[in-house]
Amino acid sequence: xxxxxxxxxxxxxxxxxxxxxxxxxxxxxxxxxxxxxxxxxxxxxxxxxxxxxxxxxxxxxxxxxxxxxxxxxxxxxxxxxxxxxxxxxxxxxxxxxxxxxxxxxxxxxxxxxxxxxxxxxxxxxxxxxxxxxxxxxxxxxxxxxxxxxxxxxxxxxxxxxxxxxxxxxxxxxxxxxxxxxxxxxxxxxxxxxxxxxxxxxxxxxxxxxxxxxxxxxxxxxxxxxxxxxxxxxxxxxxxxxxxxxxxxxxxxxxxxxxxxxxxxxxxxxxxxxxxxxxxxxxxxxxxxxxxxxxxxxxxxxxxxxxxxxxxxxxxxxxxxxxxxxxxxxxxxxxxxxxxxxxxxxxxxxxxxxxxxxxxxxxxxxxxxxxxxxxxxxxxxxxxxxxxxxxxxxxxxxxxxxxxxxxxxxxxxxxxxxxxxxxxxxxx
Amino acid sequence: xxxxxxxxxxxxxxxxxxxxxxxxxxxxxxxxxxxxxxxxxxxxxxxxxxxxxxxxxxxxxxxxxxxxxxxxxxxxxxxxxxxxxxxxxxxxxxxxxxxxxxxxxxxxxxxxxxxxxxxxxxxxxxxxxxxxxxxxxxxxxxxxxxxxxxxxxxxxxxxxxxxxxxxxxxxxxxxxxxxxxxxxxxxxxxxxxxxxxxxxxxxxxxxxxxxxxxxxxxxxxxxxxxxxxxxxxxxxxxxxxxxxxxxxxxxxxxxxxxxxxxxxxxxxxxxxxxxxxxxxxxxxxxxxxxxxxxxxxxxxxxxxxxxxxxxxxxxxxxxxxxxxxxxxxxxxxxxxxxxxxxxxxxxxxxxxxxxxxxxxxxxxxxxxxxxxxxxxxxxxxxxxxxxxxxxxxxxxxxxxxxxxxxxxxxxxxxxxxxxxxxxxxxxxxxxxxxxxxxxxxxxxxxxxxxxxxxxxxxxxxxxxxxxxxxxxxxxxxxxxxxxxxxxxxxxxxxxxxxxxxxxxxxx
Numbered sequence: 004x005x006x007x008x009x010x011x012x013x014x015x016x017x018x019x020x021x022x023x024x025x026x027x028x029x030x031x032x033x034x035x036x037x038x039x040x041x042x043x044x045x046x047x048x049x050x051x052x053x054x055x056x057x058x059x060x061x062x063x064x065x066x067x068x069x070x071x072x073x074x075x076x077x078x079x080x081x082x083x084x085x086x087x088x089x090x091x092x093x094x095x096x097x098x099x100x101x102x103x104x105x106x107x108x109x110x111x112x113x114x115x116x117x118x119x120x121x122x123x124x125x126x127x128x129x130x131x132x133x134x135x136x137x138x139x140x141x142x143x144x145x146x147x148x149x150x151x152x153x154x155x156x157x158x159x160x161x162x163x164x165x166x167x168x169x170x171x172x173x174x175x176x177x178x179x180x181x182x183x184x185x186x187x188x189x190x191x192x193x194x195x196x197x198x199x200x201x202x203x204x205x206x207x208x209x210x211x212x213x214x215x216x217x218x219x220x221x222x223x224x225x226x227x228x229x230x231x232x233x234x235x236x237x238x239x240x241x242x243x244x245x246x247x248x249x250x251x252x253x254x255x256x257x258x259x260x261x262x263x264x265x266x267x268x269x270x271x272x273x274x275x276x277x278x279x280x281x282x283x284x285x286x287x288x289x290x291x292x293x294x295x296x297x298x299x300x301x302x303x304x305x306x307x308x309x310x311x312x313x314x315x316x317x318x319x320x321x322x323x324x325x326x327x328x329x330x331x332x333x334x335x336x337x338x339x340x341x342x343x344x345x346x347x348x349x350x351x352x353x354x355x356x357x358x359x360x361x362x363x364x365x366x367x368x369x370x371x372x373x374x375x376x377x378x379x380x381x382x383x384x385x386x387x388x389x390x391x392x393x394x395x396x397x398x399x400x401x402x403x404x405x406x407x408x409x410x411x412x413x414x415x416x417x418x419x420x421x422x423x424x425x426x427x428x429x430x
Numbered sequence: 431x432x433x434x435x436x437x438x439x440x441x442x443x444x445x446x447x448x449x450x451x452x453x454x455x456x457x458x459x460x461x462x463x464x465x466x467x468x469x470x471x472x473x474x475x476x477x478x479x480x481x482x483x484x485x486x487x488x489x490x491x492x493x494x495x496x497x498x499x500x501x502x503x504x505x506x507x508x509x510x511x512x513x514x515x516x517x518x519x520x521x522x523x524x525x526x527x528x529x530x531x532x533x534x535x536x537x538x539x540x541x542x543x544x545x546x547x548x549x550x551x552x553x554x555x556x557x558x559x560x561x562x563x564x565x566x567x568x569x570x571x572x573x574x575x576x577x578x579x580x581x582x583x584x585x586x587x588x589x590x591x592x593x594x595x596x597x598x599x600x601x602x603x604x605x606x607x608x609x610x611x612x613x614x615x616x617x618x619x620x621x622x623x624x625x626x627x628x629x630x631x632x633x634x635x636x637x638x639x640x641x642x643x644x645x646x647x648x649x650x651x652x653x654x655x656x657x658x659x660x661x662x663x664x665x666x667x668x669x670x671x672x673x674x675x676x677x678x679x680x681x682x683x684x685x686x687x688x689x690x691x692x693x694x695x696x697x698x699x700x701x702x703x704x705x706x707x708x709x710x711x712x713x714x715x716x717x718x719x720x721x722x723x724x725x726x727x728x729x730x731x732x733x734x735x736x737x738x739x740x741x742x743x744x745x746x747x748x749x750x751x752x753x754x755x756x757x758x759x760x761x762x763x764x765x766x767x768x769x770x771x772x773x774x775x776x777x778x779x780x781x782x783x784x785x786x787x788x789x790x791x792x793x794x795x796x797x798x799x800x801x802x803x804x805x806x807x808x809x810x811x812x813x814x815x816x817x818x819x820x821x822x823x824x825x826x827x828x829x830x831x832x833x834x835x836x837x838x839x840x841x842x843x844x845x846x847x848x849x850x851x852x853x854x855x856x857x858x859x860x861x862x863x864x865x866x867x868x869x870x871x872x873x874x875x876x877x878x879x880x881x882x883x884x885x886x887x888x889x890x891x892x893x894x895x896x897x898x899x900x901x902x903x904x905x906x907x908x909x910x911x912x913x914x915x916x917x918x919x920x921x922x923x924x925x926x927x928x929x930x931x932x933x934x935x936x937x
Contacts, residue, residue, distance in 0.1 A: 027486060027488070028464050031465055031468055032466075055437060055439075056443075056524060056526075058434045058437045059441060062436055063471065076434060076435045077433075078432070080555065082556050095431065098432075098433045102433060118525070119526050119529060122495070150463070151463040151464040151526075152490065152494075363509075381475050382470030382474055385478060386479075
């Protein structure tokens with residue numbers, strides 16, 4: 004049997020019109036990434052240096068109080084701190100000391116910059132290096148910015164991983180794992196990917212981020228890397244600076260995306276097609292099988308994406324190519340053309356890609372287009388449902404394991420369930 | 431700088447949003463960075479509102495900071511007016527915009543919009559959500575209220591001030607209180623801010639007096655109206671049977687009516703349910719209370735006088751209302767816990783080992799972790815605090831709701847009795863879950879069930895005797911005995927020690 008491997012299409016996307024907008028953005032800031040990053044890196048603590056708004060945001064985005072004592076917190080800046088910058092260092096030291104005393108299990112501490120800390124030009128890099136000296140070797144202190152003035156939602160993960168790269172170990176003998184996968188994945192998808200890579204003949208694959216601070220992978224020259232997420236611009240740059248080289252690939256969503264992703268790795272390591280097929284064929288077939296019932300429900304339906312996670316382009320590719328849906332508008336906060344080249348090329352002609360946002364105008368377009376399914380943030384979903392639209396809240400696409408063959412059906416279900424529900428309800 | 435794991439209140443501009451979202455025809459233009467739009471989901475998800483909050487955010491980014499963020503604000507305000515055609519506008523800054531000092535008030539004024547534009551100064555680095563709501567409501571009232579036409583004031587009319595969007599049971603409290611006031615023969619002139627228009631706010635001075643339902647949000651406005659329009663205001667919050675009766679007496683007096691008919695007609699099942707014999711087991715249950723000041727104070731009174739509990743802890747995160755809470759605590763022989771630090775509250779609950787926690791969603795979490803029953807009495811709100819059913823806290827029906835909500839987490843009296851009788855039954859024992867936890871429930875995490883500590887050194891016959899104590903109080907018996915032994919320097923706990931301790935702690 005021949006698997007429908009797609010040859011990489013032209014990287015040109017001139018035939019896809021891109022609508023660029025500026026206006027009110029209905030998106031999260033990069034601090035929100037803490038919600039999944041702190042689950043991923045199990046001995047890391049994320050300390051936002053910010054305002055009460057920052058604390059309130061993370062708490063609200065995390066779904067009020069899931070974890071009794073989560074591994075994130077906010078050092079809330081108050082008026083006394085604003086009065087004179089000189090005291091802030093001492094205040095931060097005090098807060099960090101209190102925190103680390105309470106949590107001796109913490110091995111890695113991220114000082115996370117916020118809008119207020121950026122505006123008052125608080126030097127968290129210097130603070131991190133000072134605190135690292137104090138608490139080393141028990142705790143390593145790093146910093147990145149998740150501020151809304153600099154980052155949109157998933158860019159917080161990009162900033163976090165980019166901050167990790169320079170601190171990854173460089174072994175004396177220069178050995179680095181030949182392949183590195185960058186981007187936080189659910190543990191279950193990561194384990195599946197590891198098994199498939201091993202069957203392909205790549206037993207030593209590193210994942211960034213690792214699950215613990217001590218397990219962060221070595222990064223260096225000769226290493227090739229695959230991106231598991233489309234929003235890792237800064238991380239990619241940091242990896243290149245360490246000497247790693249990018250393997251252009253689609254993203255591992257759905258049967259086709261996942262196979263394309265593994266094929267890109269196989270090509271980069273000169274793995275024969277037979278070996279690739281042996282490792283991926285069963286998964287590919289299972290994924291197709293899992294997608295089938297959803298395809299029946301979704302084929303021909305029109306879908307509209309509001310910008311949220313930067314996953315929108317690969318998701319639009321998935322729903323059109325693998326579920327037969329028709330994307331009308333695909334909004335993304337930023338269009339990272341280099342990493343998305345293979346995905347954009349596969350969007351059906353006539354799809355509007357919009358970058359940035361003016362939420363009021365976009366809502367006008369959505370109402371005008373009357374899509375069958377709207378993918379949007381939590382602030383818009385219920386109001387649109389009340390107007391009669393069927394919606395899928397986009398944050399679930401970020402929090403749910405969706406990557407790889409075995410999750411393809413789960414990913415499709417995220418789109419089909421709202422439609423299914425509509426048909427069931429008689430009230 | 432304060433280390434914060436969870437916050438009881440959001441920043442003050444969230445309070446302003448609660449006012450704006452409650453009202454009709456009012457729009458809020460908020461100078462704020464990208465990301466602050468998260469606040470919309472509080473209203474659309476937690477409260478399940480079917481419309482977006484009437485808020486326009488400028489959502490500036492780093493690249494705008496070098497340019498003209500002031501211009502961005504003006505454009506946003508002008509476009510918001512053109513699109514939404516509000517009857518009045520409030521303008522202000524969130525925490526980050528406060529730092530860049532663009533003066534939204536002055537900028538909006540320069541636009542010369544044909545509607546009232548009310549500037550808000552909400553210091554984000556000092557104040558919090560409830561203060562922000564109160565200040566916003568006060569500014570709106572102050573800016574819009576029109577001179578009173580004395581001749582037209584109906585002496586039996588009032589306004590109801592305080593209910594907001596995202597308020598704890600505000601929707602149902604309002605229904606209950608409107609019904610109560612109307613049954614007394616009092617006309618409700620304006621309810622605000624919930625469902626009020628700017629025109630309604632203008633008419634507030636036309637009523638004879640004000641009912642301040644939630645002092646956290648409406649006391650400041652109420653006092654201003656009292657000073658400027660000689661409108662007296664109520665000072666009793668009608669939560670609980672006695673407080674509702676006191677409230678009826680107070681409004682009747684303000685309206686010049688006789689309360690006797692309403693008091694006689696007013697019925698709650700709480701007094702009888704509390705006197706019925708099944709409630710005997712409620713006697714002296716040790717409760718810990720924490721919430722906003724209004725609900726914590728009301729809960730303390732109900733717990734003590736209407737359910738016969740013993741209040742062992744009382745506190746609030748509402749620093750603005752610390753004084754009345756301190757006074758109430760003193761009367762109960764307690765020291766009030768005034769804090770917005772969740773860790774401090776948790777430490778207090780762990781120390782006090784109450785039999786019931788009445789708190790916010792935070793305390794629900796603390797109680798769950800420590801294995802205590804809990805009922806939620808106050809904001810911060812959770813999606814569960816907007817039940818589909820009618821579920822007020824105020825008035826006589828509110829008292830019924832409270833009785834159920836507080837008592838159901840506890841084991842029922844008859845059930846407790848049966849458990850005791852059949853504690854050695856082969857299937858009715860501590861390995862089997864209690865029926866009130868439902869079929870398939872896991873082993874109950876009774877207080878102290880996890881305490882496997884052999885600290886203090888238990889003699890084996892004492893340990894066996896301890897196993898005869900019903901499981902739901904066994905943890906407490908173990909702790910009390912160990913404390914008793916430790917205080918007396920007893921190194922080996924015998925059966926004698928166990929019963930000495932029991933006698934010592936029996937009250």
